[in-house]
Amino acid sequence: MPYESLAEFLEELEAEGDLARVRTEVDPILEVSEITDRISKAHGPALLFEKVRGSRYPLAINVLGSERRMAKALGVKDLDEMAQRIAEIVKPEVPEGFLDKLKMVPVLARLGSIPPKIVRSGSCQEVVQTGDQVDLTELPIIQCWPQDAGRFITFGQVFTRNPQTGDRNVGMYRQQLLSRNTTAMHWHPHHDGCQHFLLHQKAGTRMPLAISLGGDPIYPYMATAPLPPGTDECLFAGFLRGRPVQLVKCKTIDLEVPASADFIIEGYIDPKEPLVTEGPFGDHTGFYSLADQFPVFHVTALTHRSNPIYPTTIVGKPPQEDCYMGKATERLFLPLVKLFIPEVVDYDLPWFGVFHNFAFVAIRKRYPQQARKVMSAIWGLGQMMFSKIIVVVDEHVNVHNYQEVLFHVGANVHPGRDVVFCQGPTDLLDHAAPVPCVGHKMGIDATRKFPEEGHPREWPDEMLMSQEIIDMVSKRWWAYSIGKDPGPVGKGLHPKV
Template sequence: MQAPLNMRQFVKALESRGWLKRVSEEVDPFLEITALSDAVMKAGGPALMFEKVKGVSCPLAINLFGSPQRMALALGVEHLDEVAGRLRGLLELELPSGGLWSKLLSVLPKLKELKAFAPQKVKSAPCQEVVLRGEQASLDLLPILTCWPQDAGPFITLPQVITADPDTGKHNVGMYRLQRFDEHTTGMHWHRHKGGASHYRRAKELGQKLPVAVALGGAPASVYAACAPLPENLPEYMFSGFLLRRPVELVQAVTSELLVPAEAEVIIEGYVDPAEPLRVEGPFGDHTGYYSLADDYPVLHVTAVTHRKDYLYPTTIVGIPPMEDYYLGMATERIFLPLLQTVLPEVVDYHMPAEGVFHNLVFVSIKKDHPGQAYKVMNALWGQGQMMFAKILVIVDADVDVQDPQRAWWEALNHIDPQRDILFSKGPADVLDHAAQLPCLHSKMGIDGTKKLPGEGFERPWPERIAMDPEVERAALARLKAWGLVTPEK
C-alpha cells in the first residue's frame, strides 16, 4: 500500500474507506470546532472535513490521524508494526560498539536504504501556486482555531516548523505551536530542548535573524516526522521519505533559502529576530488536559504566504486525553521499539497510556535474568532522548502485556514492596509539566514490578498465578456458548 503523498490523497483514501465525514454547515473556528471535534474524538469517530468555516474560504480538516487505522494509512501500512519491522531490518548489521543511543543512530543516515530516500529539490511546486508577499501575506487566510475558553488567542497546532542551523545549513523540522498575535506575527513556542530553539540560540550568538518556514499539510508521513523524536543526525524529511518509500520533494522558499515540502497546502515564511524582545505567549489548553501557562517566547514575523489554489487547512486540537495526538504518539511507540531494543535488548515491549500523556507514565516489560536489571533499564531509559521526560517508569516481566495497563498495574502492584522496589531520581522535565519542582526539572520514580530473585534478597518461594486447566476451560467455554451465555467470538 502506497502512503499518501499529500493531504488530498489522504482525504480521498479516508473517504473511500468511510473514515471521513464532510460537514457542509457553517462552523465557527472560535471554540465551536473544538467542541464538535472533541466530542467526535472521544467517541472514536471519523476524521472531519468542515467545508464552510466562518471568515475564510478554505475548508478545514481535523482528526485525520485519530485512530490506529488512520495512522497506519497515513504511513502506507496495514499495521504500524510493519514500519517497525522495516526499521528492524535496517538494524541487522554490525553497529558501533558501546551500545550508546547516539552511536546507534549515527549510522542510520549512512545506511544505503535511508540514503536513497534523501529529499529531492524541485524547481516548482503545488505549494507555490499562489504567492503572497508583504501586506498581502496575511494569516487571515487561515481558519486558525481558538480551541479553549482561556486560550490567549488562535493557535496553529499542526505545523511543520522548518529552520536551518546558521553554521551548517542543516535543516530541522519540528512541531511547535504558533499563537496568532495579528495577521503578520505569531509566537514561536520553542522549548529549550528542541532543534529549532538550538538554531535560535546560535543565531542570537551570531547576531543575525533566523529564517523560518511553517508548512501546513503535505505528506501525512512528513506531518508525523515533525513530531517524531528523531536524533539530530537523522533529518526529518529523510525519515519521512523512508516512511513514504520515495524521496520527499522540496522547493526553495520565496523569501529565504529554506527548503519546504512541495506538496504542502500552505507555507508561511518569515523570520525570528533574536535581538527583539520576547513576547508573552499563552496560556494554551494543552495535551496534558490543563492550560500551559503564559511565558515569554520569540516572535515570528511573516514575510510571505504561499499556497495551492484550492488549499485546505489541516489542524488538530489537544486537551484531556484521549485525543488525536494520542495516535501520533502511538505510532512513535510502535515504530521506535526496535531502536530501543538495540540499546536495551532485554526490553520486550513498552507502552505510554493515554492517561500518562506521553511523559507521565511508561510501562516496560523486560526479560529479566539478573538482579538489579529493572534498575538498569530505568536508568538507561531516562538517558534516551525524549524518554528523559518520563515521570514514572513501571518495569514488569516479559510475559506481562503492557498494552493492557490494567493488567500491567495488577502485576506490578502485586510484586512490589514499596520501600524496596521504588527508585527516585531527578532530571529534565517537559516544559508542560506544571507540577515540576522547577521549570524543566523534576523528580522521577521507577517502580520495579518484576518477580524478585534470590540475588535481590528475596529467599521465599514466588507464588504462581491462578490459571484454569486448559482442557477444562475449553470444555466450559463450549458449554457456555451452547447455553448462549457467551458469544461465539469469545
C-alpha cells in the same frame, strides 16, 4: 504509493466512510474545537469543515485521529507492519543464499528513498503572496479552549537549519497568531528548533524559518517523531513513505519545504528582538500551559496551492488526535528502544499519561537490579528521558493491559525497597514540577525479586495454565456444549478484570 496531497488522502477517507464533511458555517473560535472533541472522544471520523467564519479556506481536523487512519497515512495496514520494516534495517539479517539476497531488495529500495529530493517547482507555490499581501488572518486559525490567549496554528511543521552544521530540522511547534504577519513561536527548550534559535542568538544572526501545512499526511507525523538532534526528519519520512520527500526552495528565505504542502508560511526570527508573551494554551496534559516568553516570527511570504486545505488539530484530555501519533511513535520506535536496551520486550505509553507521565516496560530479567538499569537507560534515551513514572514488569506481562500492569505493581512491589526516586530534566508541560523543566521521577520495580535484591525468602510462581491443557480445551470446546468459546485467558490477567 505515498499521498501526493492532503486532498487525495481525504478523498480516500471519504470513499471509505471515514471522513465527515461539515457544510454549515462554523466559528473558528471554540466551536470547531467542541465538535472535534466530541468526535475524538467517540473515536469518530476525520472532519472537513467547508465553511469557517471569516475564511475562504476549508479546514481539516482529526485527520490522523484513529489507529486506522494513522496507519493508512504511513501506507501500512497496521503500525506493527511499519515497526517490522524498521526492525529490518535496525537489525538486518545477513543474507546468505540467493533467496535471502532477493529478500533484501525491498529493504535496500527503501533505504534508497531516504534522501529528500529538491525539485524546481511545487504546488505549494501555485499562489505566492509576499510583503504587504501577507495576511494570516485569512486562514481559518482556531481558538481551541476558553482560556487560550488567542488563535493558534497547531498542526504546522517548522523547518529550520542548524546555522553551524547546516542540518535541517522539522518539528511540530505551535504558533500564536499575533497580527496579520507575526506569530509567537512556542518551542520547548529541549527541542531542536529552539536549539537552532539559541545558536542564532549566540551568533547574532537572523533565523530563517518556514512553517509547512498539509501535503502528504506523513509530514505532520514526521515533525513529531523524536529523532536525535542532527537527524533530518525528511530522511525518516523518505524511509516511511518509500519515496523521497520532494522539497522546493522557499521564495523569500534560504530554506526548502515540501513541494506538495497546502500552505507554506515563510519568514524569520530576529534573535535581537525582545521575546513576547505566548499562551496560556490548553495543552496535551489536559491543563493550560502557563503564559511564557517566546520569540516573534515575522512572515515574509505566504504561499499556497490554488485549492488549499488548512489542517489543524486540538490537544487536550485524551483521546485526541495526538494520541494516535504518539501510539505510532511508540510502535515505530520499539525496535530502536530494543537496540539500546536489549532486555526490553515491549513498552506502552498509556494515553492517560499524555506521553510523559507514565511508561510501562516489560523486560526479560536475568540479573539483580536489572529493572533499575532499564529505568536509568530510559531516563537517558532521547525524549523518553521525560518519563515521569516508569513501571517495570516481567516479560510475560502484557504492558498494553493496564489492569495487568497494576496487578503486578500491587502484587510484586515492596514499596520501601522497590520504588526509586531520582531527579532530572522534566517535560516543560509537567506543571507538578515546582520549577519548569526540573523535577522528580519515580521508577517502580514490579518484577519478580531475586535474593540479592533483598528478598531472601522464596518467590512464589504465578499461576498459569499449561499450554498443553489450554490447547486441548480449545480443541474440545464444542464438546462441552456451553456456548461460544470465550478464548483462553492467556498468560496474564483477563482484560475484563
